[in-house]
Amino acid sequence: MGQGSDDIAIHVQGLKNAFGDQVVHEGLDLDVRRGEIIGVVGGSGTGKSVLMRSIIGLQMPEAGEVTVFGVPMLGRYDEGEAEAIRRRWGVLFQNGALFSTLTVAENVEVPLREYYPQLSETLLDEIASYKIVMSGLPVEAGPKYPSELSGGMRKRAGLARALALDPELLFLDEPTAGLDPIGAAAFDELLADLQERLGLTVFLITHDLDTLYAICDRVAVLADRKVIAVGTIPELLALDHPWIQEYFNGPRGRVAADTAQRNGTGPDMAGSN
């Protein structure tokens, strides 16, 4: 750890975002290490999604710098370099954001076609097939249109598309919101599995305490317009911030901690390294 910028996948410094008079972020700093799953939590309206959108370049911040894999993302007009970075990440939006006129499999093929036009049709179809199966979808989902899928299946299809380019960095915006507990647990497992196998760095926005306990290496807490703390859950629990205490020690937090303890993925293990 701490061997300089090589270990840092995302570096955000002094970020300021504002919509009119309403300042969402001010002086926000955050470092995401390579190969970790970082959970981003915060109350409603603290700008979790805005932070993600600033990093991936969908929201122009008023001030600050954002560096992904050592490449500054803001204030550059060199599209070639930005494109090279863009192929190294995948994004799963809150509702999947699948293209509604394409089938699930065609959705998965879109990034591949865009960046690697030399791939043959058969190979494209094969890649789409195994990505779909890997994302936990049944094969019957391939030729279906997004409108024919349930919410959970749409999220998995969105994940399949986000993973299409074998990204090193994955952005997930509330992936388990709106899923039933079984589906959410399966999604967590899938994500942890993929992360371990592919060595992904995952930027995960979530409200789901079970997800935090189950798969996140570190958790960043957004409040008062900045990241007030980053650390493992035990490290956060040691802090004396009222929101953090209420979040993790509230009734739901305690239940999630108990569950995690029973499953052996609790904060003790996360804190022991």
Added chain:
Amino acid sequence: MSEAADFTVDGEGILRFSGALTLPRLDDLADRLDALETPPARIDLSGVQRMDTVGAWLVHRLTRDSGAVTQGASEDCARLIDQVAQADKPCRIRPDHVSPLARVLAQIGAATVVAWQTLLGLIGFFGAIVVSTGAVIRNPRKFRGNAVARQFEVVGVDALAIIGLMSILIGIVIAQQGAVQLRQFGAEVFTINLIGRITLRELGVLMTAIMVAGRSGSAFAAQLGSMKLAEEVDAMRTIGVSPMEALVLPRVLATVVLMPLLGFYASLVAIIGGGILCWISLEIPPATYIQRIREVVPMTDLWVGLIKAPVFGAIVAIAGCYQGMQVKGNAEEVGLRTTAAVVQAIFLVIVLDAFFAVFFSSIGWI
């Protein structure tokens, strides 16, 4: 950066991969693998620097198709290949292909069914409006004056500028075209008959109905549609408010009341527009023009327009509200329903206009 993916085959049929078996470093490796004439006996992965799932897939496909065994794979690579192999289930990419003839026939059938259902639905919806009108008349406390006044403003007052502009231009165009044609017979003076009669009988109300369908009918469909999507309409029902009385009735009432006013206003402005052109290009002074209009336009022309207007208004509002209330599912449907509302409203208005034309002629209002 690691080397590009590559492979060599030696005399014993051992295929050795080297470099990074990853998507960005792949280049035409897949095609070259496909072009191999003899399947390899063994696959050596010890030279592979990195691998991603696409690389793993290529190795898996090769072993699956040739029956070769892999050797020298690092633990990570072996696991990745294993995972990809588990996900190897053939998956269709596109829906089944349907023959064009069958598809066209199916579309015609579906469109016929939809048209029939829409007609029935519109009639049913009209019935529901009549029923809730009855309920409001029996219990006037249910009448939502504020909502109606609000719709008066949106449907009527806000539309004055655009309808005025449209009508004055229509008046000018009729006068100009009429003058050019009638001049050939030396009958330029009949331009005034043309303007006065056609705007009051037909165009004033018809164009206004089209404009209101585009402005307000579509807005009704979009508003009610998004309220349906956001479950606002369901929330209303559970609270005990009838969406018919709270949402549909004010809109229909406002449109029915306002259409004659807007239609009359449009006809008047069109006559003024025609008058301006007559003054400038035919040198007929305004006083003469007004005098001639009074002589040649019978009172029945005004009645024809004014009788049609509320009917057109009702059609536009009912089509808009009906389509809005039919929205379910996703936001895309709001757009489709809004389009359908405008198309149906304009179509029905024109169909009914034809019936009115025959009817008024046959009762002698010519």
